[in-house]
Amino acid sequence: MAEMTMEPQMGLTFEQVWAALMELRAAGKETSQQLKERGEDFDRQLKESREDFDRQSRERGEDFDRQLKESREDFDRRLQETDRLFKETHEEIKALSKNIGGLNNSLGELIEQMFSAQLWDKFGELGYEFSKGGNVKFKENKRTIAEADVFLENGEYAMPVEVKTHLKVEDVDEHIERIERIRGYMDRRGDKRRLVGAVAGGIVPDDVRRYAQKRGLYALEQSGESALIAEAPDGFVARIW
Numbered sequence: 001m002a003e004m005t006m007e008p009q010m011g012l013t014f015e016q017v018w019a020a021l022m023e024l025r026a027a028g029k030e031t032s033q034q035l036k037e038r039g040e041d042f043d044r045q046l047k048e049s050r051e052d053f054d055r056q057s058r059e060r061g062e063d064f065d066r067q068l069k070e071s072r073e074d075f076d077r078r079l080q081e082t083d084r085l086f087k088e089t090h091e092e093i094k095a096l097s098k099n100i101g102g103l104n105n106s107l108g109e110l111i112e113q114m115f116s117a118q119l120w121d122k123f124g125e126l127g128y129e130f131s132k133g134g135n136v137k138f139k140e141n142k143r144t145i146a147e148a149d150v151f152l153e154n155g156e157y158a159m160p161v162e163v164k165t166h167l168k169v170e171d172v173d174e175h176i177e178r179i180e181r182i183r184g185y186m187d188r189r190g191d192k193r194r195l196v197g198a199v200a201g202g203i204v205p206d207d208v209r210r211y212a213q214k215r216g217l218y219a220l221e222q223s224g225e226s227a228l229i230a231e232a233p234d235g236f237v238a239r240i241w
Helices: 014-124 169-188 206-214
Strands: 138-142 143-148 150-153 157-166 197-204 220-223 228-231
Touching: 014 138, 014 150, 014 197, 014 220, 014 228, 138 169, 143 157, 143 169, 157 169, 169 197, 206 220
Parallel strands: 157 197, 197 220
Antiparallel strands: 138 143, 150 157, 220 228
16 A cells, blocks of 8 residues: 655745735725825815815906996996987987078078069969059958968959969968968958969979869969969969859
């Protein structure tokens, strides 16, 4: 029977185990220290980030407040300037309107005087032979019911003439209404003279002239430095009120 020889297997010695434990403990301590240091470094970075964020927020807030204040001041300044310009423009427009109104009045009076000075002769050529004329207001109970820029008259006829700087269709219609009021005024006073009407203008558009003639009115217009009775269309008959 064969003889078997067994050698005892040697395990770790106490010293080796102890050394391993010490190394493991040291490694654990080092790992904990590293984790602690990393945690402290993270907290520090987080604190610095918060502080930097707060600082930037304050700076941006201060800058925003400053910009907002400047914007408000600029807006107020522009608003005041706009208000000043508006007031100045309004005053200029008022002054201009007043000047234009005065110019229109002066021009209208000039045209009215020019026509008034020549109407007698012009209508005398048509056989009317007016003996007098001028501006006339027709009043009843202290109230003016009609006014003729020029009122030409003789023993048989009377002619209210409306004079405009720029004659328009509505001026023709208004003058016919005026003539009718004058007719009523004369009738109430037993004045049986026949009424004929005329319109005159520094500017008389063709369509307005034709309209006036169609309504039975004489039309006069400026020609150079004089006034003339516009040529009447065939078949024209002056209306008599």
